[in-house]
Amino acid sequence: MGLKSEDDNNSEINPSNEIRVDNGREGLKGWLNPTRYGWERVSYWLQRLTGVGLLIYFVGHVYETSSLTNGINAWNSMLELTQTTGGHIFLMLVIGASTFHTVNGIRLIFTESGIGLGKPGRPDYPYDATSLNYKQKSGIWVALILAGIAMLYGGMVMFGDAG
Secondary structure (H helix, E strand, O other): OOOOOHHHHOEEEOOOOOEEEOOOOOHHHHHOOHHHOOHHHHHHHHHHHHHHHHHHHHHHHHHHHHHHHHOHHHHHHHHOOOOOHHHHHHHHHHHHHHHHHHHHHHHHHHHHOOOOOOOOOOOOOOOOOOOOOHHHHHHHHHHHHHHHHHHHHHHHHHOOOOO
16 A cells, blocks of 8 residues: 555656556557467467458359359359469469468367377466477478468469479
8 A cells, every 4th residue: 555656657758758658568569479479379370360361262262153153254254363373373372371271270180189289387487388399389380381382383283384
């Protein structure tokens, strides 16, 4: 119940003599900062982003495919969107997203089953996840590498360099 000094209230005085209160909240900038979380959080975000992206692609693909019911001219005009350089790059991203989402999803299935997890440790600061061992980290890297390889192969097929 004593009086607090200026050092105790987490405020900072800037050169223009205005008091800025630091409440520890970083907002959207802190929320989207991937460097503060580690590989598991980056994997989490990529899994969610690729899932939403693939859902949007699925809806667009159903719309594109349903244009076939409007005749061959409507189908050909819809296919012209994918037969451009931008369309090929977009499809390469879809290939990479679907490969990463699949491989990382399999890793998560193993994780949820307890396969490949380390032993839980005491949660001491700075709260490093001891269960995120080399098997889990290598699973994330395998998902990223396979997605890159699939994108390269898909690009070679679409741009005509694959045999």
